[in-house]
Amino acid sequence: MSNDKLKGEDRRSQLIAWLMKADKPLSGSILATKTNVSRQVIVQDMSLLKASGEPIMATAQGYIYLKNDSKKQFSRVIAANHSPEETTSELITIVDYGVTVEDVTVEHPVYGDIKASLKLSTRKDVEDLIKRLRDTNASLLSELTEGIHMHTLSSDSEEKLDKVCGALKEKGFLL
Numbered sequence: 021m022s023n024d025k026l027k028g029e030d031r032r033s034q035l036i037a038w039l040m041k042a043d044k045p046l047s048g049s050i051l052a053t054k055t056n057v058s059r060q061v062i063v064q065d066m067s068l069l070k071a072s073g074e075p076i077m078a079t080a081q082g083y084i085y086l087k088n089d090s091k092k093q094f095s096r097v098i099a100a101n102h103s104p105e106e107t108t109s110e111l112i113t114i115v116d117y118g119v120t121v122e123d124v125t126v127e128h129p130v131y132g133d134i135k136a137s138l139k140l141s142t143r144k145d146v147e148d149l150i151k152r153l154r155d156t157n158a159s160l161l162s163e164l165t166e167g168i169h170m171h172t173l174s175s176d177s178e179e180k181l182d183k184v185c186g187a188l189k190e191k192g193f194l195l
C-alpha cells in the first residue's frame with residue numbers, strides 16, 4: 021500500500037474485503053499498517069462495522085469475518101478448574117483432539133459473566149496466546165475466580181468432543 025491514508029468508508033470497505041479473504045485472523049497492527057492509520061483508528065472502524073451489522077469478531081489473534089460455514093458444527097460448554105500453570109496443558113489437550121476453544125467465560129461476583137473470544141484451533145494459536153499473556157503481563161480471566169472457568173468447544177463431530185472431555189476429565193481439569 022502507498023503512503024496514502026485510506027479515508028473512512030473506503031477504508032472500512034477495504035477492511036471488510038481483507039477480512040473476508042483472510043484464512044487467519046488479521047491483527048489491528050497489520051491492518052493499521054496496510055491502511056496507513058493508527059491501530060486505534062482500526063479499533064474504531066471495527067466498532068463501527070460491528071455496529072452496522074458486519075459479522076466481525078475480535079479474537080486474541082486478531083479480527084475475523086464470520087463466514088457462513090456449510091459444515092455441521094457441534095459445540096459443548098465445559099466447566100473447568102485448574103491453576104494458571106496448567107493453562108497451556110489444558111488448551112493443548114483440547115486442540116490436539118481437533119477441537120476449537122471458542123471462548124472462555126468466568127462468573128464474576130460483581131460483573132456477572134465475563135466472556136472473551138479465543139478461537140484457538142492449533143498448538144500455534146495456544147503458543148501465541150500464552151506468549152501474548154507473558155509479554156503483556158496480563159492475567160488469565162480464571163484468576164478472578166480461583167481457576168474456575170468455562171469454555172465453549174466446537175468440532176465437526178460429537179465424537180471428538182466426547183474424547184476431549186474424557187481426556188480433560190482424566191487430567192483433572194473438569195469440574
